[in-house]
Amino acid sequence: MSASAVALKEIVETAVDRHRGCIGALMPTLHSIQDTLGFIPPDAVPMLAQAMSLSRAEIHGVITFYHDFRTEAPGKHVIHLCRAEACQAMGSRKLEEHVRTRLSVDFGETTTDGKFTLEPVYCLGNCACSPSIRIDDAIHARVTPDRFDELISGLEGAE
Amino acid sequence: MAARVFVPKDATACALGADAVADRIVRAAAAGGIEIELVRNGSRGAFWLEPLVETENGSGRMAFGPVTPDDVEDLFESGFPGACEHRLALGPVSDIGWLARQQRLTFVRAGWTDPLSLEDYRAHGGFAGLERALRLGGQEIVDEVKASGLRGRGGAAFPTGIKWQTVLDAPGQPKYVVCNADEGDSGTFADRLLMEADPYQLIEGMIIAGLAVGAEEGYIYLRSEYPHCRAVLTEALARAGRSGYLGSDVAGSGKAFRIELRIGAGAYICGEETSMLGSLEGKRGLVRYKPPLPAIEGLAGKPTVVNNVLSFAAVSTVMERGGTHYHEHGSGRSRGTLTVQLAGNVSRGGLIEVPFGATLREVIEDWGGGTASGRPVRAVQVGGPLGAYLPESLLDVQLDYEALAEAGGMLGHGGVVVFDDTVDMAEQARFAMEFCAIESCGKCTPCRVGSARGVDVIDRLRANGGRDEDRKTLEDLCDTMVDGSLCAMGGLTPYPVRSALQHFPEDFR
Secondary structure (H helix, E strand, C coil): CCHHHHHHHHHHHHHHHHHCCCCCCHHHHHHHHHHHHCCCCCCHHHHHHHHHCCCHHHHHHHHHHCCCCCCCCCCCEEEEEECCHHHHCCCHHHHHHHHHHHHCCCCCCECCCCCEEEEEECCCCCHHHCCCEEECCEEECCCCHHHHHHHHHHHHHCC | CCEEEECCCCHHHHHCCHHHHHHHHHHHHHHCCCCEEEECCCCCCCHHHCCCEEEEECCEEEEECCCCHHHHHHHHHCCCCCCCCCCCEEEEHHHCHHHHCCCCCCCCCCCCCCCCCHHHHHHCCCCHHHHHHHHCCHHHHHHHHHHHCCECCCCCCCEHHHHHHHHHHCCCCCCEEEEEECCCCCCCCHHHHHHHHCHHHHHHHHHHHHHHHCCCEEEEEECCCCHHHHHHHHHHHHHHHHCCCCECCHHHCCCCEEEEEEECCCCHHHHCHHHHHHHHCCCCCCCCCCCCCCCCCCHHHCCEEEEEHHHHHHHHHHHHHCHHHHHCCEECCEECEEEEEEEECCCCCEEEEEECCCEHHHHHHHHCCCCCCCCCEEEEEECCCCCCEEEHHHCCCECCHHHHHHCCCCCCCCEEEEEECCCCHHHHHHHHHHHHHHHCCCCCHHHHHHHHHHHHHHHHHHHCCCCHHHHHHHHHHHHHHHHHCCCHHHHHCHHHHHHHHHHCHHHHC
């Protein structure tokens, strides 16, 4: 095994051990791996299958069912843009257009400089102060295109 | 004595800059040599006033809002946190009409307390319901919940007491208590607000459920889109455990109850209870056929109480004040209070807890103050993305389960999303189908395929100027989805679509 495969195996085993014996251990185990690495590498699937006595198909099915789990490394910051109705009522469709143009990416893509990954989200529970976006774990309210640019510039400037 | 200053730590307050406001207040106080005690309270749900800063003096709590970080210095110059005249001063919190006109049962502590302080919780009536429940038998608790008339607050409005009776009577051990905190409907935030402002109320309600049905294990299934909530619940569960409210000996009773927090992974369908149970079992969130009901064969095939956050929270109140007290609020078969979440294009949005029976117009005009854009209201979606769009002419409908159903809508989880006259209702109808296509679990064909075809048909309808044959196809498709879908996802998606067609036909031409 390569050095990276050994490292991955250790991460997978730690995650499996942490949740061993729980009802439905696969979900929290996948979360643990993604929390550590930012994504779930495809090579983790056979390791998980063996450690948890599940089929690869079962694990692949779970990873691909949920929008949150990703199989490729995300950008440095993940931007979730709310596309749901309360935000639509406050101009999120326009914001969406602006964000795609500003970052030159579509949903599910990462900017070429690796700084930002853009994801859709259907409600952040901030619906009285729409439109909303989430950058990593911070939620921002009443986001106009100008405000978005400010937030992005702040993150770019911080580097 | 140090003046107490309150700055909410709620997700919306923070999204509007509350952390920076708190930081500036601490720095300004230090610079001025003023001794303060900063409390990060929960939000009162008056989101249009957030960040809503409060001070406490001998005569009560004084409010200031909305406060931006740049206002802080100016506030201190006017005498804050002492008595002061300032353009942001709102007077005593209890005099703010928007809040004073509400009738708070479930959200009675929200904003008043430090959400994580057990001492605060107890001082405001917390755990009184649990103490009473500990003196009663399981059947007596269930009877009290039945007497309250409480109906599930997740959206389906099933009588909570009857559900609990089923679990109590079901053979099989262990039994489980599961809280559905996958609040996915756009325009809703009541569960989030409660969990962030008063998490022990949920925990208390779940313990009571455990005592009622004889379960020792509980799970909270929280959506991943709520990182603030996750932090609050994680800490609240840890503190409740350390203080002996959770664990092998609940409040010295010798009875055990534990709660584990589980995080979803961004699937709307996991708000459907059988899908959520599948997710808790570590599987894809596929919807299951009912029967068997989760009350009989739920988590891991065992009898399981599945309730929404607000239902468990309401149980704490029911046990504290008695089922009859709770039943005295409300109208018709809708008992207790309703938590309307006013959102979208509205001037004064937030959480409004009122007895059932208020009209939609009262909520939008009296509380909401009309649209944020200042333009006329054109459409209102009630009950989340699967709820109908109502036109302005139907706003006098009463907000209770039955009255809304008669008007062709549904109350659901109580979300109210307002749109002004710039909305394109054909686009909204298309989005309803698109959302269903994105979020369908894929198990049944009418939902999985019907929603994708629905997008195509609406595109065709719009491109061809609203031809009758396209409209007929869309109607047929809606019939198939309503009649043939396994759960509410496919079964209710036609509601926003059809209501848009019915009330706003001009947008499809």
